[in-house]
Amino acid sequence: MENIHIEGKHGVNFIPTVDFNAETGVCELAGESYLEDTIEFYTPLYDWLKQYTTEVKKPLVFNFRLRYFNTSSSKCIIDILNILKRYETAGGDVTVNWYYDAEEEDIEDELEEIEDFMIETNIKINLVPN
Amino acid sequence: MNTAENAYQMYIDLIDSTIISYNGPFDAQVLSVIAENIEYSLSNNPRVSKKLFKIFIELAQNISYYSAERQKNDEGNLYGVGILMLREFKDHYSFSTGNLIEKKHILPVIQKCETINILDRQKLRQYKRKLRNMPSGVPGGGNIGLVQVALTADYPLEYSVVPVDDENSFYILNVRVNKN
Known part of the structure; x- marks a missing residue:
């Protein structure tokens, strides 16, 4: 299974940096996410995760290091x-970490958003201050 | 003051308070220039700068997707047309946007604003989670941009709809963020 690497870019749109590694099972989504066509960008990432979780079936660590993401x-x-x-429900070993800048002002808003993600999806997200 | 002096004072106040003002199609290129301007103009206040940036992106995308007036950009893609102003006051910043909407969309838009304004923060987060789980394209569902705007702003949404002609009205939205 191929790895995914996308170099992030802060241009007209903000492309996040993506690193999905099929050998180590470590996936990272970092930077800023605000795209012209959000679904088009994320669909290959869903496909990769679906393939990994149904075929490779090894432990998976997902690290979010997003500074900004729009509602889309x-x-x-x-x-x-x-x-x-x-x-995880099917028996997979999953760890989700969300790295955030503890020094950032108004970090409460961001933490609230992550809490909302947990409530909505029922998955545990470890909050890790940088 | 007579009318002319009043109008002049209004003009001066407007010029003095305006940081950014734009009227035209909301394509990605324009959005990025305005976003950069916001970051640059408020670089001395990162907390407010981040808030205004977040609010701007959602307001601008709403105009880009939903304005009833559409215009082709240089690449020939259609984008929503509207106006946007960022103004500075004594203790707050204010974003005002305006765009045409079709008559049939007035009621849902007003209802959404009303719903957002009566909910407290916890209920608003609940509403956002509910909308986010509805598929896009479902009436009233999908778009959570305005809910996020309300969660980021420090005041209730201020909105009004002014009739223009038989088909369209002008939808105005004002969002305020405290300086401190």
């Missing part, structure tokens, strides 16, 4: 978490 991207984050939750 937040729907895609929900979709990712739902795939991970299904894997």
